[in-house]
Amino acid sequence: MAQSYLRHRGRSPFFHPWYNAVITAGLSFFLIYLAVRLWQWAVSGAVMLPGQAGECMQAAGACWSILQEKWRLILFGFYPQAELWRAVAVLVIVTIAAGFSSVPRFWSRRLPALWMLVVVTVLLLLSGGILGLPYVSPDQWSGLPLTVVLSLGAIIIALPLGILLALARQSEIIPLRAAAVALIELVRGIPLVTALFVASVVLPLFLPAEISIPKIIRALFCIAVFLAAYVAEAVRAGLQWVPGGQREAAAALGFRYWRMQQLIILPQALRVSLPGLINAFLDFLQATSLVVIIGLFDLLGTTRAAIADTTWQAFYLEAYLGVAAIYFVLCFSISKYSGWLETYLQRSLKR
Structure with missing residues (x-):
């Protein structure tokens, strides 16, 4: 046998x-x-870089020349060409800040201050109007910088807001818990595209004529609130995983509520919630393409504008594949880092 x-x-x-x-x-x-x-x-059988549209018409394969011809419009959209260095600088600054933030040795209380400085610098560079920089209207922010601004801004706003909503949903204060449940369920029960349309078209009708909120700000807060609802559910699952005995032990040792959450409960809950949080971040990174319905052109929107040129319109597939490669690099990098971070946190707990 x-x-x-x-x-x-x-x-x-x-x-x-x-x-x-x-x-x-x-x-x-x-x-x-x-x-x-x-x-x-x-x-x-493809036409590689460089190439002409006429040459592509006779080729049997792909026409990658469209990426050479339209890369500026696809990546930076309608941002003034003379000021493109500012958009490039924004991407470089965000990349460097993200690199520093991903290394455990740089994790400290100074990290939030670093990101506040990054946010202020990004806004100053993109908008201008000071330090001799020409003013650029937020309506001209487009392409990859807009995708980065919306995604990064939504995460910065949604993460603390989602944690507060998760804590409120488990609160013993009934009105607070009911308000948190109502907000989370309302947000998760309607499509994001509907909320963006309401924020863009309906909200200005209820504001005084002298108050004008840029569309990008309305879209950013709309995406952030939606993301916060999903973050709250991911964090709530982590909070439920933490044994109740730890709360009782912390209370017996004299820890107040917020100190207990800061030092004992939330570090464990966030570690368990990490896969759900990363999944929500990736979903909303891709969902930023929905802002095209309110007149904002993110990376996917500028790609549509690029292939509107009748000379290159037949090669839309190559343009979309190029943009898909950018999204893949962003999402895959975040996914791989989250996997490494989970392993690192597990090893840290065993030490």
Whole structure:
């Protein structure tokens, strides 16, 4: 019996029984065929950089020349060309700040102050109007900088707001708990696109004529409130995971509520909530493309504007694939870092 068991365990599930072998062979040939056709379309039969639209029309494969021709419009949209260095500087500053924030040795109480400085610098660079920088209207902020501003701003606002909502939902104060539940369920029960439309079209009708809130600010707070509702649910799951005995022990030691949350409860809850938080951040990073319905052009919106040129309109697929690559790099980097962070936090607890 032992020999029969070992013989069975030694058989590959890809080739035993016989129908598994047939399925494996069929899928292998199909994947090889797809890989060959993809190579022919994307590489061997494609027009690489540089190239012209007329040359692309005669090619059998992809036309990557559209990325060379329209990269400025796709990445930076309608931001003034003479001031593009400011948009590039914003991307560089955010990247460097994110890099510092991802290294545990730089985690300290100074980190929030660093990000406040980053936010102020980003806003000053993009808007201008001071220090000799020409003023650029928020309506001209577009492309990748707009996607970064909306995503980063939404996370900065939503994370503390979501934590407060999660704590309020578990509060023993009934009116506070009811208000938190009502807000979370209301936000999660309506589409984001509807809220953006209301914030853009309906809200200005109820404001005095002398008050004008830029569309980007309305969109940012709308996305942030929606993200905060999902953050609250992720954090609430983490709070429920923390054993109640730890709260009782902390109270017996004389810890006040906020001190207990800061030092004992929230560090554990946030560690458990990390996968859900990262998933929510990635979802809303991609959801920023919905702002196009209120007249803002994020990275996907500027891509649509780029392919509106009839000369290059036939090569819309290549443009979308280029933008998809940017989104993939952003999302994949965040995903891989979150996996590393989970492992790092688990090792820190075992020390």
